[in-house]
Amino acid sequence: MKVTINDVARLAGVSMKTVSRVINKEPSVRKKTYDTVMDAVKELNYQPNLAARNLAGTSSFTVGLVYDNPNAYYVIDMQNGVLSRCKDEGYELVIHPCTYTDANMKDEFITMIKRSRLAGLVLTPPLSEQSSITNLLDELNIHYVRVLSGRPSDDDQDTCIYVNDYKAAYEITTHLLTHGHENIGFICGDKEHKSTSERLEGYKAALADHHKEFDKRFVYDGKYSFESGVEGAKHLLAENNTLAITAILGGNDEMAAGALFASRLMGIAIPEQLSITGFEDSPFSRQTWPKLTTAHQANDVISQHAARLLFTKTRGARNQDKDIITSFTPSIVIRESSGPKQ
Amino acid sequence: MKVTINDVARLAGVSMKTVSRVINKEPSVRKKTYDTVMDAVKELNYQPNLAARNLAGTSSFTVGLVYDNPNAYYVIDMQNGVLSRCKDEGYELVIHPCTYTDANMKDEFITMIKRSRLAGLVLTPPLSEQSSITNLLDELNIHYVRVLSGRPSDDDQDTCIYVNDYKAAYEITTHLLTHGHENIGFICGDKEHKSTSERLEGYKAALADHHKEFDKRFVYDGKYSFESGVEGAKHLLAENNTLAITAILGGNDEMAAGALFASRLMGIAIPEQLSITGFEDSPFSRQTWPKLTTAHQANDVISQHAARLLFTKTRGARNQDKDIITSFTPSIVIRESSGPKQ
DNA sequence: AGTTAGAATGACAACGCTATCAACAAGCTA
DNA sequence: TAGCTTGTTGATAGCGTTGTCATTCTAACT
Missing domain, CATH: 1.10.260.40 (lambda repressor-like DNA-binding domains)
Incomplete structure (x- = not known):
């Protein structure tokens, strides 16, 4: 046996x-x-036998995935991606959910590290954005790869996988602009998340390239939640839509779904009177009616590459993986929630 | 160090x-x-050191979680529960997502087992309902604990954690009945899932106890999906609601959300003209408007107990855990989507 | 006090693999 | 041909724990 x-x-x-x-x-x-x-x-x-390999070898065959993200869809996708790669390469995955606080973080990591030596960690946003964590890991001398919202130039390519939310937001905004929409609302996610500012920047850049002036009255500060989307739409479309908004960009699908719901309650026809778009292409975007135009983020693929990047670190010079993509741009998926301005 | x-x-x-x-x-x-x-x-x-323990000892400190469930919320909850228990007891968790087919299942399991000897597996529905899997595990002599929809008497208490969907559906139906609803629609989930039949039986039993005759025209066979909820509501409320339905029980939150959405489109006021209830208390039920009355299923607690039950098996007679709960009944959470018949 | 069962402890060999280093073969240079 | 390098292989010693079995201690008996 x-x-x-x-x-x-x-x-x-x-x-x-x-x-x-x-x-x-x-x-x-x-x-x-x-x-x-x-x-x-x-x-x-x-x-x-994995235990024997880990015990005997200098390099470990175990990687960790750390997350602190309320979005179950996101977490599962990331996890599945890392997992599939681990399976292929004979690695084991240790999952570590955690609510981030500087205080307990250190202890948790140390315990985790001591229990089973790790090849490294995959950090997902928003945890990956915390410099206190990366500093801690540097200090503990633990390899890690971060999945981050950002543009490739930003930081070092060895430790980061970038998701170009900027570009995706630029494209989705451009999509709306070329369909005749002039007054486009934007419902932001949490201020602390880097994706929020990246997406907002992309939105602004698209407006600028179409010679439209940015007007902060068109922006609502939300929270990446459904409720927040509802509030955002109510706010942006207040007082009989004095801003004459004909399109709303949701910072993510959840907020877009909220905006869509609120709009319906206000008796606004989607997409005839108002186009709404989301972000992420989570199952959410297909569970609304009409389905959401959104930016597809291949989280499983992204996390697969994160895992591959991490593997190259432990394996040393030999067996390098040369085909790792370190920058991803979500691609627009056009569905029924958006259309030309009428 | x-x-x-x-x-x-x-x-x-x-x-x-x-x-x-x-x-x-x-x-x-x-x-x-x-x-x-x-x-x-x-x-x-x-x-x-976990690797050393696993290598040297007869019992293993690694457990596996196997899932084949499209519902990310559910999976994450189950996972977190098992994980928290593992952390407390010094176990490691290996996650194993898989799309079930008799054919590849065996190979996958065997590989998994060989790579790292496992203390056992936690099986979640619908995988836990497949007798071909449990037979295979018996044959391979691998411990397992199943989380199942069902009533305590059904099977052996050593390997199963039951979720009493029957009782929960009974209670939620009773809730509606006592609020004056006489014609209650039911949107079923996938036929293959045990939870579907359990919930339906509970619904029937409640009707019977209130001397209401069961009428299969009030039941719609759905798929545990949002779309299916939309279809279900359309079907049940068809032709100007000839059945005079004043309440709809969704087989889960997703379908209830779909039903709610469809109802709105038909111009039906919720809960004034129609009460809608869900099942599971997933984040879904709070992302609709109005929020859904539903049955709260403490998946994290359930899976914690599943893990504990599994641990007792490897640890042998010593260190037995006596406070394991093997039967859970989801409890009703009343929100704004249901109210008295008007 | 002497005996003895049983509890408490320790010495040492596994567990299945990798790392180190030595050994050997093959192909080169001088 | 001797001497060297480079490529290929194997013997052996760990890695950090648990299992086995022998040993020592303790307390309760004659």
Whole structure:
């Protein structure tokens, strides 16, 4: 039942160290030896024991995923992405949800690190934006990869995967502008999240490129929540829509859904009288009626690349993964909630 | 930096085996010795190395969570519950999402088992309802705990945590009945899910206890999705509501949200003209307007108990956990989407 | 006091793998 | 041909824990 490296070695007629070399893709193994060993591995359906590898080796086969994000859809997507990559590469994933406070963070990390040495951590927003965390990890000498909202130039490419919310917001705003909308509202998410400012900047840039002046009356400060979307729409469309808004950009799908709901209650036809767009392409955007035009963020793919980036760090120079994408731009998905200005 | 069992032993002036006995709460350790060791453990902030424990011991400190559920909220809740318990008890959690097919299931499990010996698995619905899976696990001799929709008497208490959807549906239906509703529609979830039949049975039982005859025209077969809720409401309220329905029970929050949306489009006032209730108390139920009356399912608590039940199995007779709850009944949460018949 | 069961403790060998370093083979240079 | 480098392989010692079994202590008996 339990197949060990020795069984493989015996069958292949080599030493156990050679088998170890083969399964770790170390250099200096003759092609023929490699094949013999691989045949034995397959024949016995050998799976290296993770605990033993972690215990014996200098590098670990365990990575951690840390999240502090209320959005379950987001978390699951990120997790699935990292997980699928781990599975492919024989790594194990330790999940670590946590509500961020400087105080308990340190202890938690240290405990986690001590319990099982980690190859590294994948940090997701908004945790990934906290410099106190990255400082702590630097101090503890733990590898990490951050998924961040931002533009590629910002920071170092070795530790970050960027999601170009700026560009996506620029494009979605442009989409609305080219469809004749002149007065476009924007419902912002939490001020503390970097994605909020990035998306707002993209919105502003698109307006500027279309020679429209930015007017802060068109912006509502929300909270990335449904309620906040409801409030935002109410606010922007107040007093019989004196601002003559014909389109609203939601900072995320949840807020867009809220805005959509509020608009309906006000008797506004979507998309005839008002176009509404979301952000993220979460299941949310398909559970509204009409479905939301939004920016599709391939979170699972993003997190897969984050994992790959992390793996390259522990594996050292050998076995580098050259095809890692470190910058993603969400792409617009046009659905029924937006249309030309009428 | 790295503290091992030997460091603790040295500081406490005992052998490393005694330290091992203490941290594993084995019997036959003098109280005084125990305290001395624990002091040393605390002073050095010692954390047993998981890889070493898993490698050396007969019992494993790793449990697996297997899910095949499209509902991210549900999965996250279950995961968090198991995770929090694992953290408390020094276990590690390996997550295993999978789309169920008899064929690849076996291979996946075997790989997973071989890679790291598992203390056991927590199976969540709908996977937990597949007898082919439990048979496979029995065959592989792997411990497991199932979270299931059902009533306590159904099966053995050693391997199952029951969620009494029957009773919850009974209560929510009774709630509507006692508020004067006579014609209550029911939008069912997927036929294959046990929760669907359990909830339907509860609905029927409540009607029966109020001397109302069950009429299958009041039931719509849906799919646990938003769209399905929309369709369900349209269907039930068709032709100017010839059935004179004044309340609709959604099989889950998502469908209830769909039903609510559809009703609004038909110009029906909620809850004045129609009461709508959901099931699960997912964030969904708070993201509709008005908020949904629903049945609160404490998924995190449920999964915590599932984890505890699993732990007792590997730990053997010693250190039994006696306070495990194996049956949960969701409790009604009354919000604005339901009210007395008018 | 002497005996003894049983509790408390420790020495040491696993667990399955990787790292180190030594050994050997093959191909080169002088 | 000797001497060297480079490429390929293997013997052996850990990694940090638990399991086994032997040993020592304790307390309750004759």
